[in-house]
Amino acid sequence: MSCASATLAVWASAWLAGSAAPDDVLDALAPWSEAHDVLAADGAAVGVTGLPGPAAAPTSTAMLLAAVRRGSPRGQARLVLPAPGDVRGLPGPGPFSDAAITAGEGVLFPDAGFGVVPSPVAEGVVRWTVYAVPDPGPVPEYVALNEAERELRGQVRAAAAALTDLGVARHRPGVREEIAASLRRRPQALWPGGMPPQALRVLQQADEVDAILSAASGDEPGGALSASAAIARSDALRPIAAAVRVARRAAVAEAVRVLVSVPRT
Template structure:
């Protein structure tokens, strides 16, 4: 399995974990001491350009900048070219968020993860995650006005999945490479660790788990050969069949992570 494929298999969107756990902390549902470790999930996470800091600092230390925010002021955004939903408008943050495909909006701060690859002197490769902080305008419109709720997003995702499956079956291009079978099976396991912290209702949890698996499978699809598609036209047909599902999946993740929290 190629490194790119492995990364797509193992990595869920880091911004979704950030938003879910920070919102639960700000709602008083999880202790501050647990938040950084839950976000990092075993990786090394640093923060650049944090308010009041002159150098990169550990994620745990940077989270204090969000200690006065309410849960609803912390939002997940998953923009894509042609779909900048959730972004505050043109600027450095919007450009970086579109490039990354994910970001966090926290009142007057925007936060985006950057994955950095390193190689040790002995040839071992490893990653670190740098969360870069951007200042945002103080007069942003209320968040969530254009976001679907969890119920609507769940219905849209189910419809998009059914339509994509039917289209791919007709096109005979939904054949995964054999070496991905184990990875896909692992993603489908109930104990794959795809869950939200306390405070999210059952619908949001169900939506997040389903959308997270689909999101990672779609990421795999971008890194592998198109299976039964043997020419450019058929590859385009496959991509067209997956595009609505990709959009529905992104919106489902946003709706789940930004869902109202129980007191």
């Protein structure tokens, strides 16, 4: 689903560009957890950011924003959505990349020299762990939103056909209601004014497709698949999950591009 990292990447970029206030960034993170705290992963991250290290008490997301401002007064954030076997956008091997792959998300602040990865650490608490990233790697390949949308739709059709051919796409009573309920349970992301409409549409489509993926990945009660059928289903759904990640990255990158181009008032 649209994730806390996407929210932080968009809002922090807008704030750095002068088109949002710090409190706007903090408020936008609220739907993802009742509380957020911040901790540097190791001495290298402490040195880059001045944030408390693993042996200290966590600090607040306001202090994270202050570290971003010190390191990159007019920089931009970059969303990463890696998965095992799909490390596009990551800076290369290292603690940040390892943590982002485990979490499935993260935010790079390339000009500031660090990245952050969120993870739940207690009921109602998300911790943003900060990692030094001395070399953020090359700028990821540009993906146009039109292209990302087309690929997303194409992969949905291809996956549906493949699942039918494999005999693992069976009618499941109430599946539409299951998908709708899944979408209702997800946090409602808040976005800045001035978000490009196409980016918002792609983010919504990606959420909808992700909910369909979740439903397609589950088994009917009492109808668990054989091991071979489960592998075949996973293989059929893997490309659509990749298309969802690409679409979200493209939408966030376009939103950041537009928002940072807004003149300061």
